[in-house]
Amino acid sequence: MSDPAVEAAIARVHHEEWARVVAALTRRFGDLDVAEEAAAEAFAVAVERWPGDGIPPNPGGWLTTTAARRAIDRIRRESQRGAKHQAALMLRDTSVPEPTGPVEDDRLRLLFTCCHPALAMEARVALTLRLLGGLTVAEIARAFLVQETTMAQRITRAKAKIRAAHIPFRVPSERDVRERLAGVLAVVYLIFNEGYLASEGDDPLRVDLTEEAVRLGRLLRELVPEDGEVIGLLALMLITDGRRAARVSRTGELVTLEEQDRGAWDRALIAEGHDLVRQRVRAVADGADPPGRYQLLAAINAVHTVAPTARDTDWSQVLTLYDRLVALDPSPIVRLNRAVAVAELDGPSVALAEVDRLAEILDGYHPLHATRADLLRRLGRSADARAAYDRAIALSGNPAERAYLTRWRDQLTS
């Protein structure tokens, strides 16, 4: 008999404890495979026993102990096949030499291992979702629209490289930590973005991915509470995710920020994001490092979402923030987004001139054509706008976005 209350409790414990169990076992046994498999077995035992026995008072402790027993069983089994390998597993000292600094959570070590720059980006994403997020291989495969066997192989290969190349299970040295943390944030943000505007497939939004990314963002904030960019990324994701319900219309069409029903926004998520942005603004005023990319993006989103209607948006503040972002990261994509703010302040023709300067380098990037199409439409250049909409539609892999672009194209007066 399955009891919905117990099932819900198990799901909650899984979210809360999975990464902790995997991380603790990785530290103890020095092997990701052993840790992952034992953690999965422990949760399977919980699913089997808790409905009858009740949920233990300390579920995390119960799971770690159960998983550790399973790991030792596996190592014993393997020891019958290869004594030396087993000895190596047991004896490898993963705690040598401890970097100085605050007490380290094993989950943070695990995160840095999964997001190591020596791994390919897609492997980092998959490992992070599996080992920290606790998503099954099938779930990750579905989210990225690849065969389950392909995803399983990707994860297995990444783990094999970690083992063979001795990628360490530890927080990087002070000298490297900033850059490496930026790499971790990039992985989390990529997971979020893939969920928020799926680049392919039939679902315009993948809630499992956005929720997982927010959860990882919260974990990072718990583990590295002082880092401004960690807070910035969490704020950015919360404010963006807060608009999710208004983002796709009932007919499955993408709704832009300007046209969204602001009453449908999740005010609690957005308020939490605003609080974090304010916290960073205060910190910077008190002498913290100037804001990085995520803090600036969060601030831009805060300006958008603080306005009661789209017309009340403080575009000059948006533009000021984009100017700071361009100074930090003068990439064509940032300049394209800045041009949208320019259009609101200085008119579409000024913005179009800037966008056209980016046209060659961003030719394969559908938002360039979507932005151009919108500016050309506002300037009354219907034929040019139509061509730009056509390009954007052809390049976009997201069904809701294609529907939105198609409607605008078809409304053009020829």
Added chain:
Amino acid sequence: MPRYLLSVFGPSDPASSDSSSREEMLQEWADTGAFNDKLQRDGHFVFADGLEPAITATTVDGRGDRPVFTDGPYLETKEQLGGFWVIEAADLDEALALAAEGSKACRGTVEVRPFHTPESIEALLNR
């Protein structure tokens, strides 16, 4: 301690590339020598040497009844192995940091590969 092969890649025929002057070359060797000294001082050094250009290589396939010899390197590419280090490092992070330093010293791209360990061989046998 894990061992890593740091392979240096550069133009397949360094002589034909007009890139570096005599002074630049001497400086490159001096920098690489200094890096080698540092590896030795810090206990990472196992072995290192530079190679003659890839055109001097001969590829041997001895798997058949009679060995087949082919002029040139195994893979014909624009970039070829030009030298290498064998080092000991605590983990990949340390190996990558040393590789970055070595790459700067010798003005070449460096590939980092771990050697087999007793455990990895054991694991291979017990697959």
